[in-house]
Amino acid sequence: MSSASTTAPASPAPQPGRAPLKPLDQALAELLARAAPLHCVEAVSTFDADGRVLAQDLVSSLDVPAHDNSSMDGYAVRASDWAEGAVLQVSQRIPAGSSGHALAPASAARIFTGAPIPPGADAVVMQEDCEAVEEGVRIKAQPQLGQWIRRRGEDVAAGAVVLRRGERLTPASLGLAASIGFDKLQVAPRVRVALFSTGDELVMPGEVAPADMKPGAIYNSNRFFLRALLLRLGCTVTDLGIVPDRLDATIAALKGASQAHDLILTSGGVSVGEEDHIKPAVQALGELALWQIAMKPGKPFAYGKLGGAHFIGLPGNPVSSFVTFLVLVRPFLLKLQGATEVAPSPIALPAHFDWPKADKRREFLRARRNADGGLELFGNQSSGVLTSAVWGDGVIDNPAGRAIAHGDMVQFIPFSALMA
Structure with a gap:
């Protein structure tokens, strides 16, 4: 295939005074290693x-089925009794839920779907291939041994x-x-999750009309999709709302949430600005083990422990928050529940676009399948454009340092698998 790929280091070079960004695979492995399944059942x-x-x-x-039974409405017969034009006497009628007696030679049993095959019968002829006559039934097509018979245990065997x-x-x-x-x-028990957002700029829909929004204010979209994703994963969610951008308020929210939850999930406040208080708050109360991942969108990501509760901090930008949840939080929650399969396998599909600029971080590009069997890319891949996650039906998992040319095979992960 054609390729415009380039070679890149495993992770971006650190800026002076900063630790290097952790490669995504390494971060996920460390995260899952800490997700000991919850014990109670x-x-x-x-x-x-x-x-x-x-x-x-x-x-x-x-055994399922518990006995040989008919998969059709028709007649149970001995295949060796058939002769062209011959009429078989109908000796019994066997509806589902009842049992017949041994089939006499040169006779047939009227039988219905799911009914047990009578002893001696070795085939079922569907009623469309039979003609009822005054003397009995004429079989119009030669039956084959075993036709239209579901065998005992063919679905499930006892002990399996x-x-x-x-x-x-x-x-x-x-x-x-x-x-x-x-x-x-x-x-496994439902994971108890405390959810809150940070940011003085956040406003809840319904509280302020669009025309009355103050400059710089935005509606809190993350709270809605994160709660929905948590519920889809079978979690119980305590929504703690929006926490003010103050260190004391953040510490108080985290401390309270850690008392009765398995996981505290936050959105926003995990960058390195003066108003980002998650990092110092977690460090004041417990342990911060992961900080910043080499992925795009989603670099600001944090993991820690507050007593017995896990903590995960997601970025504030909506697409970053959405993607990091699907790639990192979802497998973590499934592991807490003891699931053996925590991540879907990607599908190799051709790119029907060009992505000429390789990024130093691993990218998750919002895309969708087209009628030609390839992938189209959403035009604006900004971490703030949530429209891309609605327009797309999945993400392309693009390695760091790789440009994409039209026709290249890429790894696509459908949202249907990530949000199942």
Whole structure:
């Protein structure tokens, strides 16, 4: 393939007096190493377990199906009884939920979908291939051994592990659990998350009309999508609102949130400005272990511990906050729940655009698939343009130092996988 790629160092060179930015893969590995799964387990109704992480293997105590049964409405027959034009006597009728008796030679059993195959029968002929006559039924097509028969245990065999610990449950897996008799499932607990934003410029929608906004004020969009993303991951969320840009207020908010939560998630205040108080507040109360990642958007990212609570600070720019949540916070939360799969696999697709300027940081470019099977790029990749995350249907994971030419294969991660 054509390529305009260039070679770059693993991470950007540090500015004088500053530590180098941590490569994303290294930061994620360190983050996940600290995400010890929560210990307690909950029993929940299978009806209510969608999206939860299974805390124990699910072993079937029965075969599914429990007996050979018909997959069609029709007639159960012995294949060897067929002869062109011959009429078989209908000796019994077997609806689903009942059982028949042994099939006599040269006879057929009227059978319905899901009904057990009677002893002696070795094929089912769908009713469309049969003709009911006064003497019985004429089979118009020669049956093949085993046709339209679902065999005992072909879906699940007794003793098989059908769902494994650490799997995130889906609607299909709930149905599978129910098919082997589980009305309750043992799952990991919901992660308790305290969420707040920092920034005196932030205003909540509904509190101030657009026409009355003061210069420099902005609506707090991050609070809405972060809460929604947390709920999609099965967390319980305590929304602590907007904390003023003061060190004492930030310390008080963090200290209070650390008492009854597994994770404190903040947005804004993690840069290095005079009004960014998250770093000194976390250091005053506990440990700050990660600070600033070599990714774009999303360099201002922080991780620490406040007593028994984890702390993660996200950037204030909305796209930066959105992308760092999906790339870093989502796998961290899934690991806390004991999930074995915490990140989706990217898809290789051709770029239908040019991105000639290689960046020193690893980039996550908002893009969407087009009708030709390639990827289009949103025109403005600024970290403040949240429209790009609505227009796009995923991100391109572009390595540091790589320019992209039209036709190059790139790694695409759909939002549908990142926000499942």
